[in-house]
Amino acid sequence: MKKVNKYYLLIILWLSVPYLAQSRNMVKDTLDDIALILKRDENKIVLRWAPMSYSLWLNWKNARITVYKKEWSAGGFNPKIKPVLISDTIKVWTKEKYESYVTEHEPDNLVALCGYAIYSPYESIAKGQKPDLNNLADRQKEMQNRFMAVLFAAERSTVAAQSLAMRFEDNDAHINKRIAYTVRVSLPSGKQLSKTIVYDPDDYQEFIPVIKRGIEGENHITLIWDRKKHEKHYSAYWIERSEDGQHFQRLNKLPYIHGTDSKNQKLQGDISYTDSVANYRPYYYRIIGLDAFVGESKPSVPVKLMGRDKTPPPSPSGLKAYMPNEKYMKITWNYDNPTPDFTGFIVKKSYRHDGGFTLSSPILGKDIFEYHDLAQDYFGKNYYEVCAVDTAGNEACSPPIYGLINDTIPPSKPTGLTGSIDSSGIVTLKWSKGPERDIAGYQVYFSNKSDGLFSKITDYPIQDTVFTDTITLHTLTENIYYSIVARDVRDNISPFSDKILIKKPDTIPPSSPVFKDYKVLDKSIVLKWSPSNSKDVVRQELYRRKGEGESVLIASFDPMTGIYKDTLLSASTMYSYHLAAIDDSGLYSYSPSELKIKSPYKLGMKNGALEIKYGKKQTIISYNIETQNENLDYVVIFRSQNGEKYKRWKMSKKTTDKFSDIQDSDKKNRYKAYTYFKNGLKSKLLTYEK
Numbered sequence: 259m260k261k262v263n264k265y266y267l268l269i270i271l272w273l274s275v276p277y278l279a280q281s282r283n284m285v286k287d288t289l290d291d292i293a294l295i296l297k298r299d300e301n302k303i304v305l306r307w308a309p310m311s312y313s314l315w316l317n318w319k320n321a322r323i324t325v326y327k328k329e330w331s332a333g334g335f336n337p338k339i340k341p342v343l344i345s346d347t348i349k350v351w352t353k354e355k356y357e358s359y360v361t362e363h364e365p366d367n368l369v370a371l372c373g374y375a376i377y378s379p380y381e382s383i384a385k386g387q388k389p390d391l392n393n394l395a396d397r398q399k400e401m402q403n404r405f406m407a408v409l410f411a412a413e414r415s416t417v418a419a420q421s422l423a424m425r426f427e428d429n430d431a432h433i434n435k436r437i438a439y440t441v442r443v444s445l446p447s448g449k450q451l452s453k454t455i456v457y458d459p460d461d462y463q464e465f466i467p468v469i470k471r472g473i474e475g476e477n478h479i480t481l482i483w484d485r486k487k488h489e490k491h492y493s494a495y496w497i498e499r500s501e502d503g504q505h506f507q508r509l510n511k512l513p514y515i516h517g518t519d520s521k522n523q524k525l526q527g528d529i530s531y532t533d534s535v536a537n538y539r540p541y542y543y544r545i546i547g548l549d550a551f552v553g554e555s556k557p558s559v560p561v562k563l564m565g566r567d568k569t570p571p572p573s574p575s576g577l578k579a580y581m582p583n584e585k586y587m588k589i590t591w592n593y594d595n596p597t598p599d600f601t602g603f604i605v606k607k608s609y610r611h612d613g614g615f616t617l618s619s620p621i622l623g624k625d626i627f628e629y630h631d632l633a634q635d636y637f638g639k640n641y642y643e644v645c646a647v648d649t650a651g652n653e654a655c656s657p658p659i660y661g662l663i664n665d666t667i668p669p670s671k672p673t674g675l676t677g678s679i680d681s682s683g684i685v686t687l688k689w690s691k692g693p694e695r696d697i698a699g700y701q702v703y704f705s706n707k708s709d710g711l712f713s714k715i716t717d718y719p720i721q722d723t724v725f726t727d728t729i730t731l732h733t734l735t736e737n738i739y740y741s742i743v744a745r746d747v748r749d750n751i752s753p754f755s756d757k758i759l760i761k762k763p764d765t766i767p768p769s770s771p772v773f774k775d776y777k778v779l780d781k782s783i784v785l786k787w788s789p790s791n792s793k794d795v796v797r798q799e800l801y802r803r804k805g806e807g808e809s810v811l812i813a814s815f816d817p818m819t820g821i822y823k824d825t826l827l828s829a830s831t832m833y834s835y836h837l838a839a840i841d842d843s844g845l846y847s848y849s850p851s852e853l854k855i856k857s858p859y860k861l862g863m864k865n866g867a868l869e870i871k872y873g874k875k876q877t878i879i880s881y882n883i884e885t886q887n888e889n890l891d892y893v894v895i896f897r898s899q900n901g902e903k904y905k906r907w908k909m910s911k912k913t914t915d916k917f918s919d920i921q922d923s924d925k926k927n928r929y930k931a932y933t934y935f936k937n938g939l940k941s942k943l944l945t946y947e948k
Contacts, residue, residue, distance in 0.1 A: 288477070290314045293722040294441055294453040297551045298462055303431040306550050307441050307453065308409055308424050315405045317445055319376055323348040325426050326440040330456070341440055344428060353377040368415040372422055375404035411494055413550045418589070423550075434459050465491045467547045467558040468872045470528065476568040480532045481543055481561075488529065491783065492547030492555065497531050500542040503560055509533060513548050542566040549808040556946070558713070567650035568703045571597045574644045574654075581662030587631040587661045591644045596624065599648040605629045608641045611658050615643055630662070669744035672755040677740055681763050685727040687740055689755065696746040708757070712741055719745045729762070735778075736794065737761055767845040768792030771837040775814075775852045782831070783855050788846065789820050790839035803834040803852075827857040829935060866913075866933050868895075868943070873921060880916035883933050883941075891936045898928040 289482030293708045309315045309723040326341035356373030360366060382396035412419035415515060418426035436458050443451040467488060473480040498506040516529040529535050535541060542562050547555035552808065576592035589605055603626065607618035619629050624853040640663060645655035646767060673688030699719025743751040764845045777785040789798060795817040803809040813822055817851060866883030890913055897907035908917050919927060933941035
């Protein structure tokens with residue numbers, strides 16, 4: 259192998275460095291294990307395996323490897339069926355076999371590379387040099403590079419993989435059956451390693467590469483495909499390009515390996531490939547994956563891409579925006595050193611300076627440096643930028659500039675003002691939003707009188723269309739009026755809205771009526787008082803209580819009445835009077851204290867009339883007393899016979915009654931009566947003679 263020393267050392271370094279980035283995560287310095295994968299290739303199953311640690315790699319050339327298989331069903335493995343040996347003992351080629359093969363098949367660089375990596379002396383320590391910390395580290399690095407180089411060679415050459423004892427083909431595989439393969443590695447130390455992999459025809463599916471997206475740059479195209487999905491199947495790729503989508507040419511002479519940071523333990527992100535092209539010349543691209551079995555995938559679906567001009571022209575300068583009158587905004591600019599592909603200008607507009615710019619003009623000609631924006635269609639803040647555009651649609655925009663509008667037009671009169679108030683005095687006002695875009699907000703005014711002066715409640719514009727005010731209800735004013743104005747960003751103020759009336763909930767009772775005089779007459783009591791001076795009183799009520807009884811309503815009056823004559827009385831009885839004033843909210847106020855008066859003691863004391871009708875055999879005696887039943891206690895009728903002394907004969911508690919008496923023809927009776935009242939008095943004698 260001496261004749262390939264220097265040449266293949268360069269191959270190792272060239273191949274192993276990118277492949278090391280791909281495989282570093284698979285290799286562990288201390289894990290003695292193997293990785294095992296399989297592939298269905300037409301009517302056979304191909305197995306590939308490799309050591310996963312450097313220590314195992316150092317003993318690999320002395321290992322003895324055998325392959326077993328066992329069929330299984332969907333229900334699982336049958337433990338009674340033993341695996342069947344399907345291979346001879348597989349070993350790494352000897353040094354002599356490598357030299358013989360390379361001599362006969364020169365130039366088979368990958369096979370030669372494997373022989374060199376396994377049997378050639380390490381060159382990191384010169385002959386006769388004693389090992390130390392520095393050259394030991396160099397030797398370890400050289401050993402790692404050789405290991406990665408043979409792993410790469412095994413993926414790119416079937417013979418190389420077989421020479422490394424890392425490949426086996428089962429030509430009697432029965433690819434329609436489920437098969438479990440086991441690879442067993444026996445080391446000189448007596449240690450054995452094994453790994454099993456299962457083949458299921460129902461789950462087996464070939465993965466075809468997919469280009470996730472293409473980036474069309476200036477004079478270059480970048481292809482992107484997903485690393486995580488593809489790395490499970492492929493370690494390298496062919497990149498192909500076509501002008502017609504039918505005839506493809508390979509762009510890379512060597513398999514394309516997209517390296518990653520070897521310090522990163524997780525392969526993240528995407529795989530990318532960049533091709534240099536002329537702008538605006540379309541190409542079709544596809545990729546072909548190279549797997550660990552020296553196989554190639556079907557090509558991906560082609561994507562059509564082309565390079566594009568991404569360089570914008572110079573941006574305009576000297577931008578100005580102002581209103582020469584109230585009809586339009588005038589925007590002007592300068593432009594120097596236009597590029598050959600420059601086509602014209604566009605003006606953009608926004609209502610804020612930090613973005614949101616939209617087209618305000620069509621593409622203007624190369625020689626146009628002025629644009630008029632009709633201001634009457636826009637309100638609020640106006641920011642402008644002017645952009646230079648080239649044939650590829652690239653834009654270069656000036657810094658934005660503010661255009662001040664000469665706005666002297668106030669907003670329109672606010673409409674839709676409504677309001678409500680609750681029992682706690684919270685007023686809620688609502689109104690319609692004005693059509694102007696430059697309205698900064700609304701200000702609310704109030705007054706206690708319809709024709710009074712309105713005072714401003716809010717010192718700053720309210721941006722909402724709802725406002726809540728809190729008012730006190732403990733006032734004598736029953737109504738409150740509201741109106742609003744709109745204010746724009748330039749402090750123009752609209753006319754007042756139509757004012758609205760809100761009636762306050764009445765929580766204050768009217769002032770109380772007050773008794774000021776009374777008179778007790780023979781037959782009545784006359785009361786006088788001062789009515790309530792509250793304007794919202796709708797009626798007055800007079801209540802009377804007899805003795806210790808309940809107060810009852812005896813009369814109602816209009817708000818201005820101040821006198822009443824009470825005639826429905828009992829004699830010598832204590833009465834208590836009180837007044838109430840009632841307002842239009844139904845609130846009552848009562849006189850401060852009751853007025854107590856005793857009725858006249860002779861009230862209702864009338865003599866009445868006694869009538870006697872004599873007959874031959876019967877006399878009818880009747881009476882009638884003109885008084886109320888409530889004043890009368892009883893009536894007693896006395897009788898005298900033949901001039902004898904009067905004696906009590908009949909008694910009645912009625913004001914009118916009638917009696918009969920048998921008349922003796924020999925005797926002539928006389929009658930008289932007295933009325934007794936509840937106040938203890940007695941009427942005059944009621945007499946009658948015929």
